[in-house]
Amino acid sequence: MTTDLALFIGLALIAVVSAVSMLASRDAVYSALFLVLNFLTVATFYLLLHAAFIAMVQITVYAGAIMVLFLFVIMLLGTEREDIGGSIRWQLPVAILLAVGLAAELVIGLFRSAEGVTGQLPAVPDSFGSPASVGRLLFSEYLVPFEVISILLLVAMVGTIVLTFKKREGSR
Amino acid sequence: MNVPASYLVALSGVLFVLGVLGVLIRRNAIVIFMSVELMLNSANLALIAFARAMGPAVEALRGHVLVFFVIAVAAAEVAVGLALIVAIFRTKESIDIDVVNTLRG
Numbered sequence: 001m002t003t004d005l006a007l008f009i010g011l012a013l014i015a016v017v018s019a020v021s022m023l024a025s026r027d028a029v030y031s032a033l034f035l036v037l038n039f040l041t042v043a044t045f046y047l048l049l050h051a052a053f054i055a056m057v058q059i060t061v062y063a064g065a066i067m068v069l070f071l072f073v074i075m076l077l078g079t080e081r082e083d084i085g086g087s088i089r090w091q092l093p094v095a096i097l098l099a100v101g102l103a104a105e106l107v108i109g110l111f112r113s114a115e116g117v118t119g120q121l122p123a124v125p126d127s128f129g130s131p132a133s134v135g136r137l138l139f140s141e142y143l144v145p146f147e148v149i150s151i152l153l154l155v156a157m158v159g160t161i162v163l164t165f166k167k168r169e170g171s172r
Numbered sequence: 173m174n175v176p177a178s179y180l181v182a183l184s185g186v187l188f189v190l191g192v193l194g195v196l197i198r199r200n201a202i203v204i205f206m207s208v209e210l211m212l213n214s215a216n217l218a219l220i221a222f223a224r225a226m227g228p229a230v231e232a233l234r235g236h237v238l239v240f241f242v243i244a245v246a247a248a249e250v251a252v253g254l255a256l257i258v259a260i261f262r263t264k265e266s267i268d269i270d271v272v273n274t275l276r277g
Contacts, residue, residue: 008175012183019190030192035206048173049224066250077261095196106185121174122227134236141254149244156248
């Protein structure tokens, strides 16, 4: 077994185990922290795949901003505990059955379509995926979508304020 | 790291299935929402793996740009989604999705 394969297996194990723990833990705060671990592992994968810029975006936006938002809402609402035992008894077996079916479909699809990507990865220059190279593409070819994203974030911000706005007594 | 990209796509598939499972079995709306994030993240991992497999071509970097946009849209989605969860909590006093059954016939 090569070092690369051992590295992959180790990181993949951390990613899968943290995802399973996220699903299994009863406390939503633990779930959120396991998800942060999962995001950090995926960010490590990005770094190892010559995607340095995306790895940093992943850490700052996903593991940083988004998960802090999640933790804030969990603690704000104080609903981290979930009462065990659902009202639908057949929910868990059916869910597992559906998930296994989806996994089987993915495996079949992967084996049919993965012929082009089963070989070793091609060599790439060090600048591949660096902030400079991605930024050059982002600000030339994808400038309009980039600007549209800013409008989208603004709309999301306004929507969030509208949704959580409390009407005062007496006002319209 | 030089492993075949199909390994990474397989890992991405496993994470996606775990996300689907989370949406199906959990009843806490916030944990369901986190599972959706897990699914988005697994799709990003597949995109980065494919971009790496395409090699040094400039076209391969478009995968990175797409992942960047996915992350930006996910940030907007999380903000609105959590606001919706807070709004649901205000009316129902709970975020258990079994309580949100007003449309039930």
